[in-house]
Amino acid sequence: MDTASFYSSDYETARSRFREAAADAGLALMSYPIDGAGPDGIELTIDVAVRESAGSDQALVISSGVHGVEGPVGSAVQLALLRDWVGPKAEPPSVRVVLLHGLNPYGFAWRRRFNEQNVDLNRNLLLEGESFSGSPPGYAELDGLLNPKRSPRRWEPVTLKFFAAIFRHGIPALKQAVASGQYDFPRGIFYGGDGPSAANRILSAEFDGWLGDSRQVVHLDFHTGLGAWAKCRLLIDYPLSESKREQLGRWFGPDSFEATDPNKTAFAVRGSFGRWCVAQNRGRDYLYAAAEFGTYKPTRILAGLREENQAHHWGRATDTATKRAKQRLAELFCPGSESWRSEVLDHGKRLVKLAINGLVGGSNPMAAMNDA
Numbered sequence: 001m002d003t004a005s006f007y008s009s010d011y012e013t014a015r016s017r018f019r020e021a022a023a024d025a026g027l028a029l030m031s032y033p034i035d036g037a038g039p040d041g042i043e044l045t046i047d048v049a050v051r052e053s054a055g056s057d058q059a060l061v062i063s064s065g066v067h068g069v070e071g072p073v074g075s076a077v078q079l080a081l082l083r084d085w086v087g088p089k090a091e092p093p094s095v096r097v098v099l100l101h102g103l104n105p106y107g108f109a110w111r112r113r114f115n116e117q118n119v120d121l122n123r124n125l126l127l128e129g130e131s132f133s134g135s136p137p138g139y140a141e142l143d144g145l146l147n148p149k150r151s152p153r154r155w156e157p158v159t160l161k162f163f164a165a166i167f168r169h170g171i172p173a174l175k176q177a178v179a180s181g182q183y184d185f186p187r188g189i190f191y192g193g194d195g196p197s198a199a200n201r202i203l204s205a206e207f208d209g210w211l212g213d214s215r216q217v218v219h220l221d222f223h224t225g226l227g228a229w230a231k232c233r234l235l236i237d238y239p240l241s242e243s244k245r246e247q248l249g250r251w252f253g254p255d256s257f258e259a260t261d262p263n264k265t266a267f268a269v270r271g272s273f274g275r276w277c278v279a280q281n282r283g284r285d286y287l288y289a290a291a292e293f294g295t296y297k298p299t300r301i302l303a304g305l306r307e308e309n310q311a312h313h314w315g316r317a318t319d320t321a322t323k324r325a326k327q328r329l330a331e332l333f334c335p336g337s338e339s340w341r342s343e344v345l346d347h348g349k350r351l352v353k354l355a356i357n358g359l360v361g362g363s364n365p366m367a368a369m370n371d372a
Contacts, residue, residue: 067223229296307329
């Protein structure tokens, strides 16, 4: 299959292809319905495929669609891997495999970053004792700019307004104010919710069972929208020990990852998936990384999120402005460029191979692949 064929045009197609490929590859498939429906009333589900491996206490986790509209990319990587693991010459990994498909199915289906309650799942996974309340300093001041209470207009100089805010606050402070997670503006962007979301509850109830007896886990969570065009950074949103830093550098390359730093690509986030995964798995050696692939400039991404959120809350699904906003958001997070899609898919598969080689060999998978 050529690269383009792994990218699905919509959620229903992506889910159907994932389920079929998982069955063909011999993985056990579980589906978890959530409230709400997709276009044409389709059921929405989080789908999980698990392949056990006798005699191994190691696991590879690959997740997609935490931010719904980013789902096509992670889904394409998962589908390509499943196709590689089928057939007479296939070499499926010798470790337990856990594939989490479409963790935000509502956003995937409706071309939203957020879920059926306008919640950003990557801001909703708070740890025990943390409160679903509060906002970063500066968010309330920016609410009028970020979340206008009207349908989007054909032309609006929002980019100029963003540059004015950057000039006033500086990029690092503005990043933290806007995107680190807020819990006071339910119709605003980057809203973390007022309690655990449906996906949060499913993850909390089922995650340990999916991992089984695994003691060492590597988790790649696929995202798009931050960074240089088609380039990948592994973003780490939890404290890294020196041994984990060394492991990341040895397995994926010394310049492949970036810990939280508002002056660079990553920034501190409340309720993030990676931090939650590591906290839930204190009895395991758990290494999580968000594989973030760059698309368009940050101001353009933010403008697209703002426009789609306006259209969702203040427009109508049949409005031309709403359709345009959703099409634009889909392009911002999964560009139609064939070269972008090909480079991202190839890099994604390479990351997975490095993770598997690291788990199995435990030495230097980068060197092993370069020598192959």
